[in-house]
Amino acid sequence: MRDQDMSAALVADLDGNFEHVVVAYQHRLYAFALRLTGNPQDAEEITQDAFVRAYRALTTYPASRLRMLALRPWLYQIALNVFRNRVRHRPQFLVPLDQENEQSDMELEDDKEARPDTALERSELKASLDALVAALPERYRLAVVLRHIQGLSYGEMATVLKQPIGTVKANVHRGIHMLRQALDGQKQAESSRAQTHLRRRMK
Amino acid sequence: MTMDRSNPRELGRSRALLQQLRSLGDVVAPATILPVVLEQVGLVEFYAVLQTPIGAAFVAYNDHGVSALMRAPSAADFERQFRQRFGRSLRRVAELPAGLRSMLHQPLSRAKRSSPRFDLRRLSEFERAVLLKVLQIPRGEVRPYAWVAREIGSPKAVRAVGSALGRNPIPLLIPCHRVIRNDGNAGEYSFGREAKRIVLAAEGVDVEALEELARSGTRYYGSDTTHIYCFPTCRNARRITARHRVPFGSTKAAAVAGYRPCMVCRPAQAS
Numbered sequence: 001m002r003d004q005d006m007s008a009a010l011v012a013d014l015d016g017n018f019e020h021v022v023v024a025y026q027h028r029l030y031a032f033a034l035r036l037t038g039n040p041q042d043a044e045e046i047t048q049d050a051f052v053r054a055y056r057a058l059t060t061y062p063a064s065r066l067r068m069l070a071l072r073p074w075l076y077q078i079a080l081n082v083f084r085n086r087v088r089h090r091p092q093f094l095v096p097l098d099q100e101n102e103q104s105d106m107e108l109e110d111d112k113e114a115r116p117d118t119a120l121e122r123s124e125l126k127a128s129l130d131a132l133v134a135a136l137p138e139r140y141r142l143a144v145v146l147r148h149i150q151g152l153s154y155g156e157m158a159t160v161l162k163q164p165i166g167t168v169k170a171n172v173h174r175g176i177h178m179l180r181q182a183l184d185g186q187k188q189a190e191s192s193r194a195q196t197h198l199r200r201r202m203k
Numbered sequence: 204m205t206m207d208r209s210n211p212r213e214l215g216r217s218r219a220l221l222q223q224l225r226s227l228g229d230v231v232a233p234a235t236i237l238p239v240v241l242e243q244v245g246l247v248e249f250y251a252v253l254q255t256p257i258g259a260a261f262v263a264y265n266d267h268g269v270s271a272l273m274r275a276p277s278a279a280d281f282e283r284q285f286r287q288r289f290g291r292s293l294r295r296v297a298e299l300p301a302g303l304r305s306m307l308h309q310p311l312s313r314a315k316r317s318s319p320r321f322d323l324r325r326l327s328e329f330e331r332a333v334l335l336k337v338l339q340i341p342r343g344e345v346r347p348y349a350w351v352a353r354e355i356g357s358p359k360a361v362r363a364v365g366s367a368l369g370r371n372p373i374p375l376l377i378p379c380h381r382v383i384r385n386d387g388n389a390g391e392y393s394f395g396r397e398a399k400r401i402v403l404a405a406e407g408v409d410v411e412a413l414e415e416l417a418r419s420g421t422r423y424y425g426s427d428t429t430h431i432y433c434f435p436t437c438r439n440a441r442r443i444t445a446r447h448r449v450p451f452g453s454t455k456a457a458a459v460a461g462y463r464p465c466m467v468c469r470p471a472q473a474s
Contacts, residue, residue, distance in 0.1 A: 028228070045230075149224050
């Protein structure tokens with residue numbers, strides 16, 4: 001069901017169709033929350049909370065507003081608000097995550113040395129990319145996650161983030177740029193290590 | 204970093220990066236999300252069986268209170284009918300929660316419930332007003348449709364009251380059976396006329412005597428000691444001794460005779 005059809009269905013029968021909304025969007029919202037928190041349990045709670053809030057809001061909206069509602073960005077917006085509220089109430093929320101990431105990066109690098117450097121191995125890139133995305137400063141992380149992981153349009157992102165489209169685009173760009181830099185940095189570190197390794201063996 | 208866009212390797216790598224980013228979104232949400240959400244917003248209902256004067260009935264409830272009472276030949280039939288009528292899913296429980304159980308086991312108790320635990324969110328404002336008013340009619344008493352209409356401030360909406368009562372999602376527990384026709388006839392009921400008489404009889408209302416009374420032209424009883432008049436089933440009317448009981452055919456006749464309406468059953472607005 002498309003977004004507009006879903007909104008129309010909600011106008012006709014909110015209670016009868018809300019279940020479809022949850023079914024249709026739960027995976028995307030959960031994936032989004034997972035990128036925000038890095039923690040499956042928090043992601044699950046945020047997703048649940050977002051849907052509950054969405055339902056309560058929908059019951060108060062007049063039909064005219066419901067019909068105009070762009071459901072997808074609206075849901076992301078609610079999830080983002082839920083996330084921000086939680087972070088605000090738990091300031092040290094993100095600290096343990098970074099430590100974990102550093103560790104997993106180290107483990108991965110040991111692995112990489114054994115591999116040919118002709119292509120970036122998919123699984124390896126995915127695992128480290130995960131950590132690199134999590135390490136991005138929030139505004140770039142949000143931009144990259146919404147655009148390239150969630151596939152939102154710039155227009156939708158502007159709604160979710162309450163920022164002008166230009167700002168959103170710039171942040172996406174900058175975020176991708178930072179990711180590339182980080183990946184290149186990793187690769188250079190590897191190849192230099194591989195070279196010293198080789199040199200040592202040649203001696 | 205300067206990106207060399209003309210370098211095909213760079214380009215390939217950037218496409219790979221975006222692809223990999225996209226694949227980070229391929230996550231399956233835990234299966235617990237849907238049921239928890241539906242339960243929290245009151246879209247999942249639980250139900251159990253309740254014994255009533257007209258046999259076993261199924262009672263559905265959610266976070267907001269009791270939402271439906273239906274009779275069905277089997278649990279499966281009930282679930283299907285419920286889904287058809289209300290569009291929500293159901294889960295059976297062995298027993299109703301203690302709070303609800305105590306309320307339901309004396310469902311037809313005399314006491315006015317100040318905060319009835321009923322989920323009436325999906326009804327119109329008018330329907331809700333009708334049902335909340337009906338909740339105030341005590342066990343063992345009946346009121347005419349017109350009384351409900353007047354009490355909720357829509358004296359002309361007598362028929363609308365009738366159809367609102369016909370759509371009562373929680374019959375028995377919201378005692379729409381205590382509303383009868385002005386001529387004393389018990390009138391329609393979602394479980395059938397006969398069921399209505401059985402339920403009223405179980406509450407101590409002598410329906411035949413009421414009909415007989417109405418046929419004889421009596422709609423109200425007054426007391427010649429207090430000069431107050433009531434509906435015949437009002438608890439104040441029932442304690443008037445035969446010697447002091449004065450029948451009236453209309454509120455007008457009572458007023459002309461110098462009687463005022465009872466403040467409990469309110470057969471007419473106090474002037």
